Amino acid sequence: MRIRGAVLTEIGKPGPYAVTRPLVITDLDLAPPGPTEVLVEVDAAGLCHSDLSVVDGNRVRPVPMLLGHEGSGIALEVGRAVEGIAPGDRVVMTFLPRCGDCAGCATDGIRPCVPGSARNGAGEMLTGGRRLSLDGAPVNHHLGVSAFATHAVLDARSLVVVEPDVPPTVAALLGCAVLTGGGALLNAGRPRPGERVAVVGLGGVGMAALLTGAGLDDVEVTGIDLVASKRDLGSDLGAHASMAPEEAPDAGFDVVIEGAGSGRAFETAYRLLAPGGRMVTVGLPAPDATATITPLDLVAGGRTIVGSYLGSAVPARDVPRFAQLWREGRLPVERLVSHELGLDDVNAGMDRLARGEAVRQIVRF
Structure with missing residues (x-):
């Protein structure tokens, strides 16, 4: 055709x-x-x-x-x-x-x-x-x-x-932005009640992770981005706090989602990670991008870095899960x-x- x-x-x-x-x-x-x-x-x-x-x-x-x-x-x-x-x-x-x-x-x-x-x-x-x-x-x-x-x-x-009640725009976003960002948070980050979550990079994927976290009970979510308008939108979408990277506290978060896809964002996300915390990186940087961390800090602090592609998702399982969260008004x-x-x-x-x-x-x- x-x-x-x-x-x-x-x-x-x-x-x-x-x-x-x-x-x-x-x-x-x-x-x-x-x-x-x-x-x-x-x-x-x-x-x-x-x-x-x-x-x-x-x-x-x-x-x-x-x-x-x-x-x-x-x-x-x-x-x-x-x-x-x-x-x-x-x-x-x-x-x-x-x-x-x-x-x-x-x-x-x-x-x-x-x-x-x-x-x-x-x-x-x-x-x-x-x-x-x-x-x-x-x-x-x-x-x-x-x-x-x-x-x-x-x-x-x-x-x-x-289901047919899911509008076209929502359905489209479920397949990438939400599956990648929200999936990275739920499937790889797995925040527990009382934990503090930071999302570094508030593009479509990062904002989807923030939105997913804001719909969870007993989890505090902070949005971090260089662009003030994106920080403002993060607050509107339910972030408990929004800040520029230089304002974010070192070792202040239990789960950090890196969604910007750059070496600088990777280093920022790691700097924010508390001892025992999990950092999930989902951004796709340029092939020659590099980042520097201190291995001793990683080991002595019991920190974890996880790469997550497509939100570590099984689409047949996770898309209906996110569609139901949307239906309930939580996403x-x-x-x-x-x-x-x-x-x-x-x-x-x-x-x-x-x-x-x-x-x-x-x-x-």
């Missing part, structure tokens, strides 16, 4: 992207779903720093590539081997499929799926190959999703069905949305991300 989408044709173009337009909005062809796949009509897609990192070259991916990895939509057609998804279902897209059979899938979310990660890196679907083409030439998939388009074909293992995900835009404005949205002016931007179709 013929679809319209945002295709990245060249990595590393300079900004402003609204002028250089690395993402080309064009018509292209989408093949029918295979036996384990689902055709989805996309209704909302979020702009995430992981998209920007492909545009600016911090994450090298094969091009041309149809970007977008955080989205929701309605299932239109399902492959003959698909179970649990029917036409008309609202589905949440997740950017790391789980085959269910490899060593990574046996870790209950701690390690990524091995074949899923390999296929993502190659720009292919979980079962191999590509379903997208432009003028007869193949176009790569972004993390098995490619949500910056009117329609997408995804492996059923990249999809989670949610007002829609408040993370700072901008809504059309597909033609996606390059300008990348500029806002690069300038740090957005929490979550949503493309609506």
Whole structure:
């Protein structure tokens, strides 16, 4: 079928992207779903720093590539081997499929799926190959999703069905921002009643972690960011305190979530970690980024540093869990949305991300 989408044709173009337009909005062809796949009509897609990192070259991916990895939509057609998804279902897209059979899938979310990660890196679907083409030439998939388009074909293992009361924007954010940030807090940080939580870096993922923590009983949450407007939003979303990094107390927190994706943020997060505390790092820094810590301080203080990819989540388990928290009013995900835009404005949205002016931007179709 013929679809319209945002295709990245060249990595590393300079900004402003609204002028250089690395993402080309064009018509292209989408093949029918295979036996384990689902055709989805996309209704909302979020702009995430992981998209920007492909545009600016911090994450090298094969091009041309149809970007977008955080989205929701309605299932239109399902492959003959698909179970649990029917036409008309609202589905949440997740950017790391789980085959269910490899060593990574046996870790209950701690390690990524091995074949899923390999296929993502190659720009292919979980079962191999590509379903997208432009003028007869193949176009790569972004993390098995490619949500910056009117329609997408995804492996059923990249999809989670949610109830129809979940709005498109909320459903989209559940698949990346909430699953990554909220999952890092609940699955890896595991705060206990009475503990103090800090979130360093209040972008979409960090703000989702803050929002999740604010909905917990007997947990004190502090938002930390360089940008005053983001600190103010963190307070509005329920943070007990918001402060700049230099204002945060050394060794003051039991659980620290690092969501900024930089060496400096990593060092800040570690500085805030109390003895016996757990630091969970979810930001994706540049490949050559480094950070310095004192090993003696780590050992003598009994501190723990944990890396968490996709919030150490099992999407089929965790997406419904977060949807229920939203339904109960304890996770007002829609408040993370700072901008809504059309597909033609996606390059300008990348500029806002690069300038740090957005929490979550949503493309609506």
